[in-house]
Amino acid sequence: MKRVVLLAGHNFNSPGCHTVIDGKIVTEFDLTTLLVAEIFKKERLMGIDLIIKARNDYSNLVKEVNSLNADYLISCHFNAYNAKTQGTEVLYSHISAKGKELAIVAQKKLLKHLGLNNRGLKPITLKDRGGSILNKTKPVAILLEPFFLDHITAKKELDDLMKKTENAILDILNYIDIK
Numbered sequence: 001m002k003r004v005v006l007l008a009g010h011n012f013n014s015p016g017c018h019t020v021i022d023g024k025i026v027t028e029f030d031l032t033t034l035l036v037a038e039i040f041k042k043e044r045l046m047g048i049d050l051i052i053k054a055r056n057d058y059s060n061l062v063k064e065v066n067s068l069n070a071d072y073l074i075s076c077h078f079n080a081y082n083a084k085t086q087g088t089e090v091l092y093s094h095i096s097a098k099g100k101e102l103a104i105v106a107q108k109k110l111l112k113h114l115g116l117n118n119r120g121l122k123p124i125t126l127k128d129r130g131g132s133i134l135n136k137t138k139p140v141a142i143l144l145e146p147f148f149l150d151h152i153t154a155k156k157e158l159d160d161l162m163k164k165t166e167n168a169i170l171d172i173l174n175y176i177d178i179k
């Protein structure tokens, strides 16, 4: 049975990017924690051993992830730039062939469900954003950026994209399960 760590990007103190919906700030961390919890509730029919993880202290995160002896790591994020850009990216370690292979599958599934611009795969070095979680962890690791959060200003649109992201990740887990 394959073990997969599904990581909620960012933390309470450093919640990542955000948008404002109905006058209320919605942070990236609000959404990554929601996303991993929703997926955790729905993966029980699969033959994978899913661990969801969120952490308020980053200093030991790589060590902790490695102590879980997982086969795969999927780190969940949302993107932001100038409130105009929209699209999907998947990041992987620039030296991991297996990471790239999974990133290709993940990007395809995200594009299929979300239907946004294909911003492509991003090979990541240790110095880049997401560098240590992708390059220092033992499992085959990818980092998902399904959509640009700062582009979203309506609750209905956000809920719709979140649901589609959830379904895409369930698809990715299904792929890992039967692989």
Ligand SMILES: [Zn+2]
Residues within 6 Å of the ligand: 009, 010, 016, 017, 028, 077, 078, 079
């Ligand atoms: Zn992020």
